[in-house]
Amino acid sequence: MELKGNWRIPTESLAGAGRISELAGRVRDIGVKRALIVTDPGVAALPFFPDIVKGLEEEGIAAVVFKDVHPDPILDDVMAGLAAFTAHGAEMVIAIGGGSGLDCGKSIALAAATSRPLWDFEISVPAPALDRPIPPIFAIPTTAGTGSEVGRATVITNTALGRKIILLHPQMLPWLVILDAELTFGLPANLTAWTGMDALAHNLEAFCVPAWHPVADGIAIEGMRLIKQSLLAAVNDPRNVAARSKMLAAASMGATAFQKGLGAIHSLSHPIGAKFHAHHGLTNGVLMPYVLAYNRPAIEGGIAEVAQSLNLAGGFDGFLQWVLDLRAALNIPHTIAALNVTEESLDFLAAEAFLDPNTPDNPRAADTAAMRRILAAALAGDLSGLDS
Ligand SMILES: NC(=O)c1ccc[n+]([C@@H]2O[C@H](COP(=O)([O-])OP(=O)(O)OC[C@H]3O[C@@H](n4cnc5c(N)ncnc54)[C@H](O)[C@@H]3O)[C@@H](O)[C@H]2O)c1
Numbered sequence: 001m002e003l004k005g006n007w008r009i010p011t012e013s014l015a016g017a018g019r020i021s022e023l024a025g026r027v028r029d030i031g032v033k034r035a036l037i038v039t040d041p042g043v044a045a046l047p048f049f050p051d052i053v054k055g056l057e058e059e060g061i062a063a064v065v066f067k068d069v070h071p072d073p074i075l076d077d078v079m080a081g082l083a084a085f086t087a088h089g090a091e092m093v094i095a096i097g098g099g100s101g102l103d104c105g106k107s108i109a110l111a112a113a114t115s116r117p118l119w120d121f122e123i124s125v126p127a128p129a130l131d132r133p134i135p136p137i138f139a140i141p142t143t144a145g146t147g148s149e150v151g152r153a154t155v156i157t158n159t160a161l162g163r164k165i166i167l168l169h170p171q172m173l174p175w176l177v178i179l180d181a182e183l184t185f186g187l188p189a190n191l192t193a194w195t196g197m198d199a200l201a202h203n204l205e206a207f208c209v210p211a212w213h214p215v216a217d218g219i220a221i222e223g224m225r226l227i228k229q230s231l232l233a234a235v236n237d238p239r240n241v242a243a244r245s246k247m248l249a250a251a252s253m254g255a256t257a258f259q260k261g262l263g264a265i266h267s268l269s270h271p272i273g274a275k276f277h278a279h280h281g282l283t284n285g286v287l288m289p290y291v292l293a294y295n296r297p298a299i300e301g302g303i304a305e306v307a308q309s310l311n312l313a314g315g316f317d318g319f320l321q322w323v324l325d326l327r328a329a330l331n332i333p334h335t336i337a338a339l340n341v342t343e344e345s346l347d348f349l350a351a352e353a354f355l356d357p358n359t360p361d362n363p364r365a366a367d368t369a370a371m372r373r374i375l376a377a378a379l380a381g382d383l384s385g386l387d388s
């Protein structure tokens with residue numbers, strides 16, 4: 001491997017229970033008087049939400065709430081949010097929520113800076129020129145999964161194409177993140193489990209990408225260790241501050257690590273999510289062991305090191321068994337049949353997975369036929385022979 005790379009360490013994060021109380025002061029400190037809060041209807045109805053708005057008002061900041069964000073936001077959500085931003089004369093976006101609220105808020109800020117169609121920003125490097133700088137974004141996650149709060153990307157569904165599009169601009173990196181465990185207490189057990197598996201998939205796939213990025217690799221290993229310590233506890237004991245705090249950290253760390261790239265778990269997860277409307281973290285969780293087994297020839301040594309760091313005996317096999325046991329304890333199914341994926345859809349899903357932008361980063365080359373093999377194994381629930 002060539003010892004060469006571009007490394008980014010992201011934004012300032014205020015981590016700790018109760019630190020949402022510092023939001024208004026931080027907004028004041030950057031001189032903003034008018035803010036748009038972006039969230040979804042579920043999060044807007046949570047008990048802590050009115051206090052956030054009140055805190056801003058008490059600091060003399062005029063805050064308007066835009067909450068018409070779909071799960072897996074669509075372009076119409078972003079454009080409606082832009083209209084609210086403009087009507088309010090907002091100077092910044094405060095994005096609060098899971099990946100959907102955060103991605104929509106970040107995309108509204110992007111839309112405020114350009115008259116181009118947003119699709120022009122689909123993973124385009126360098127990004128097209130803006131009309132003006134993207135307004136400041138503060139990001140406050142209420143799920144511990146996507147890590148969008150520390151990312152420069154958003155995922156917006158193009159309803160005309162029936163496809164999730166990744167928009168990218170370096171200025172979409174939030175200026176400030178608040179990781180407050182208390183905001184995640186209300187997340188139900190299933191969503192805690194699924195979003196946690198998304199965080200695990202980010203740390204794991206990033207670690208497995210064959211590139212020189214010791215910064216990301218160190219973060220990814222520690223992210224996985226935190227998930228091992230805390231995901232089950234967060235599911236079984238939802239007000240456990242330590243477990244919730246560690247999961248928020250692990251989610252941010254996963255997205256920090258995946259600047260290195262992801263892999264076939266995400267490549268396969270995206271078309272299944274788009275076609276069968278299953279939660280992104282759930283599809284990742286179901287697929288994870290099959291992709292690990294397929295990638296084994298390329299990652300066996302690296303995963304053995306991870307196993308050691310996580311105090312798991314048995315090298316690669318020990319790690320795979322831990323994933324299987326964790327999945328079972330979280331009630332995540334063993335087959336994609338449980339997500340209603342059918343045999344007839346496998347050719348389409350394999351072709352889409354091959355085209356996914358994450359595929360070239362998978363540690364073992366995966367063409368359409370390989371993607372179909374992994375899908376067939378995941379449909380049958382059979383892990384044997386994938387590594388050949
Ligand atoms: N930008 C990125 O880098 C990135 C990475 C991975 C995934 N994503 C995107 O993120 C989205 C998924 O995000 P998600 O998994 O966080 O789910 P989500 O944001 O869609 O939220 C799921 C549900 O949980 C509810 N919820 C959120 N926080 C809650 C809380 N504290 N208590 C109770 N309910 C709560 C929401 O109201 C919503 O109904 C997808 O669109 C996915 O494509 C983005």
Ligand SMILES: [Fe+2]
Nearest residue numbers: 146198202280
């Ligand atoms: Fe993900």
